[in-house]
Amino acid sequence: MSSRDDIAVLANPRAGRGRHRGLLPAVLDRLGAGGRAVRLLEASSAEEAEKACHRTVAEGVAALVAVGGDGTLHRALQAVAGTSTGFGLVPSGTGNDFAAGTGVPSDPLRAAEAIAAALRDERHHLVDLARVTTTQGDVRWFGAVLAAGFDAIVNERANRMAWPRGPRRYDLAIVLETARLRARRYELEIDGADRSFDGVLAAVGNCPSYGGGLRICPDADPADGLLNVVVAAPLGWRELARLKPRLRRGTHVTDPLVTSYRAREVRIDTPGIIGYADGERLAALPLVIGCEPGALRLLR
Template sequence: MLAVTADDHPAAVGPPDGPVAVLANPTAGRGRRRGALPRLLDRLGATGRPVRLLEASTAEEAEAACRAAVADGVAALLTVGGDGTVHRALQAVAGTAVAFGPVPAGTGNDFAADTGFPVDPDAAVEVIVAALRAGRTRPVDLARMTGADGTVRWYGAVLAAGFDAVVNERANRMRWPRGPRRYDLAIVAELARLRPRRYTLRLDGVPQDVDAVLVAVGNCASYGGGMRICPDADPTDGLLDVVVGGRFDRRTLMRVKPRIYQGSHVRHPLVRSYRARTVEVAAEGIVTYADGERALPLPVTVTAVPAAARLLR
């Protein structure tokens, strides 16, 4: 088992002149923040460290490029993009001493925001550059999930294992229309067939069966671009927050869903919240989404790993 020990003090960033790798997604945020990348590269160059811009044309290539950079001995890995870009980089830096810095430039930037980075890309760049100059990192927890076949994936924000995961799965199968309207149509289609599913949860070894339409396991509070599905989650407490929305009908679900942005949905009588170090989730016909990315089919086991990543802040 991977063992990572948390500490309360900033740690050094590798060799003082160690190289920095940058993974950028030019399509993140529908391309609105492409200007963040050249400014980041200029600011990084001023630190005196070698800078390596990673090349990739697919998500899989991006993840492979990050793993190769870490294996080659970079001191830090930075991302310019959204939660999907962060997710790919986390697969490489999790459990290592390689420092990580997310520049939020996507549609959803939940991990960066929930771990204390400014939402403005230029301001986040300044935070990261200052940490690099000072040789400073701070620990943050990650969630490690293991599938039934032994596959391991890491995530930083939230694992969706209910209605939102089902909607994402349908939207990703649709070839038309493009853009946000595809997701809207997927919501309508899945609402028409909404039904509670039987889940088996095991929280630190204690089993319980629940009928639910929403299940989320959060290392951080937010997903989907600011929806505070697990509002009390703290990515430094060594625990996972589990939020379960029970036997909602269509009308009740659509009334409650907007409240997720403020986190007030957890006060609804059909919502239950739990906290555990290890969470096992099982149900039929669900493919989970982690950090907004397609992840593993249920059943999965999710474990909070303290100080699994070192953030440049």
């Protein structure tokens, strides 16, 4: 049984291709510097990890801490969203987009020290989260960005590929899907207003970036109570190649082929697309995405 003074830790040693694996003992030491008991959650799969997070939050802990990348974050968020449990993030993945968007220190040891200090001083920062409802009525939460266009198609293709391993799999998936690039009809509602369009890109952001620093929704602010929606009109591979370098800076939104909105609630639908949020496979469209202000008590 958990104690309300405990810090429960969900750690993914494979995050960031294992480059921070040796740091975990030091991270746990930093987290426990304030005298609280620190314990690792045991799980052999992503589904077990999520269930373990739900159990420990229901039992009552001072904080749930995710050590890993946006995938680990995504699992932990399902348990802490909308609760009074404090949440800490020690970024050690390849992307860490939610950490970057919410001011979490990029160095894992500094992030752990900041969590311990926040618990000691009894302070937290309220951060917005996005709440997704599927056609089956299931609810999922995300922290950074939901992809529902070409980027989601690339993710789906890459996940079906057994070869090559690592980032090259995504590079190949981009090449293969670029050759098949075509516009789709998107049914899009922004706070009840019809904004349907023909295009190739649709992203809903609570934070500015995804994919390890691609600022797809550069105006997104996880503390303003709103979501940022970015869509793109039909693009050929030449236009896509022209816009891609601008994603790092977020300047693609000034292009006449790109449109941005701010919204409290978004409904999006197009045939054949699986939405991806925080880099994780979510559900087939249609999806309803709402901003939940202050849904997360972030320790940093």
